[in-house]
Amino acid sequence: MAEKLPTTPRPDSGPAAETITAIATAPGRGGIGVIRVSGRGLLPFAQALSGKSPSPRIATLADFRAADGQVIDSGLLLYFPAPYSFTGEDVLELQGHGGTVVLQMLLARCLDLGARLAEPGEFTRRAYLNGKLDLAQAEAVVDLIDAATSAAARSAVRSLQGEFSKEVHALVEQLTELRALVEATLDFPDEEVDFLKAADAFGRLDRLQQRLAKVFDRAQQGKLLQGGLHVVLAGQPNVGKSSLLNRLAGDELAIVTPVAGTTRDLVRGTLQIEGIPLHVIDTAGLRETEDEVEKIGIERTWREIQRADVVVLLVDARSGCGEAERAILAQLPAGLARITVYNKIDLAERAPERHDESDGSGVGISLSAKRGEGIELLRQELLRIAGWHPSEDVFIARERHLRALGEAHRHIAAAQEQLPQLELFAEELRLAQQVLGSITGEFSADDLLGEIFGRFCIGK
Secondary structure, eight states: OOOOOOOOOOOSSSGGGSOEEEEOSOSSOEEEEEEEEEESOOHHHHHHHHSOOOOBTOOEEEEEEOTTSOEEEEEEEEEEOTTSSSSSSEEEEEEEEEOHHHHHHHHHHHHHTTOEEOOTTHHHHHHHHTTSSOHHHHHHHHHHHHOOSHHHHHHHHHHHTTHHHHHHHHHHHHHHHHHHHHHHHHHOTTOSSOHHHHTTHHHHHHHHHHHHHHHHHHHHHHHHHHHOEEEEEEESTTSSHHHHHHHHHTSOOSOOOSSTTOOOSOEEEEEEETTEEEEEEEOOOOSOOOOHHHHHHHHHHHHHHHHOSEEEEEEETTTOSOHHHHHHHHHSOTTOEEEEEEEOHHHHTOOOEEEEOTTSSOEEEEOBTTTTBTHHHHHHHHHHHHTOOOOSOOOOOOHHHHHHHHHHHHHHHHHHHHTTOHHHHHHHHHHHHHHHHHHHTSSOOHHHHHHHHTTSOTTO
């Protein structure tokens, strides 16, 4: 029996019917440069460009020629006919030399042949519109490109392969079955059999909530792998902020001297703990000063604190928290996670330890940035604050995914509160199903699609 080819939407007009092209490789000098073309009926396009009609999915050596027949470049021509391509349309890949000038000449020739320059993310957007990817998978494409750690890359691959989408579809399927039971009860109110109890509808609802909680946890871990944790090192001058940054990073990122006020501007370093990107910012010492340059650095410190996920307040272990440190703590934003680090325990002859602060201001860590003693205690505390727990089945997720999962949970909880008013119960289930569908793009507004794909690079 012959294989049935999948159908692909092929609009006759509008932007999706146009041929698009872009350079797909990073700008600059390289051994290979790639230009992609996507549209309808691209064999004549390939013939005009190279004088050849390439066979599907076979690399063809070709000369890419200008309108006057002069050779622009020589390379490989690949043809992927619809629907067996990334976008679901006919796709050409021109693999030539990676020089900036030659790629621009070849791109100009593609534009002369009737293609237009692709918008950011337009190739992936067409893949989504043509059913090659759902919205969560499409977002995973750019998450894979932007992955800052190997753990984030592996999680993005899981989402790209559809693991996150499968979990969402399973939740939607459970909601659909539950809604069907409720609708049946509404349609036949006089039946002797209680459909809901007989079908264990309330047990299904409990199991649905449990599964939703597990998906939310895995997505939350994935969001952490994608965005990481923003940590600000704060404190008075000469308490060891720069030394701690260098110790955490394993490199001399910041200048360290015995002179108070050495750091006058922000010093940033990115490292990772168990795959989580940790964006650490060393700041100017917080103190009263008449130095104009130092004042600017202190103002920037407070701006960074407002945007931080965690503030690490460093104090000298020999003197402990004094009035100046308590004044800094009092000015920190409410609800901001904080760790008080008692540095220089090597000079105070103290052992590394973790303890809860007696004034309820958070956790205290005693360590020596100079010797590295107690650094692991700080790393583990940062992981605890982030809510990280090791897992091999994490999939990458975004803030909008977490919001949708959280909103679905609220609708399901509201459904339980509506009982025995089944009409309202059914409406809350419908709203939960709709918000889950927005994750994979079953219910998505054009403005949301524009926001998502507008953040992609051109050529992807």
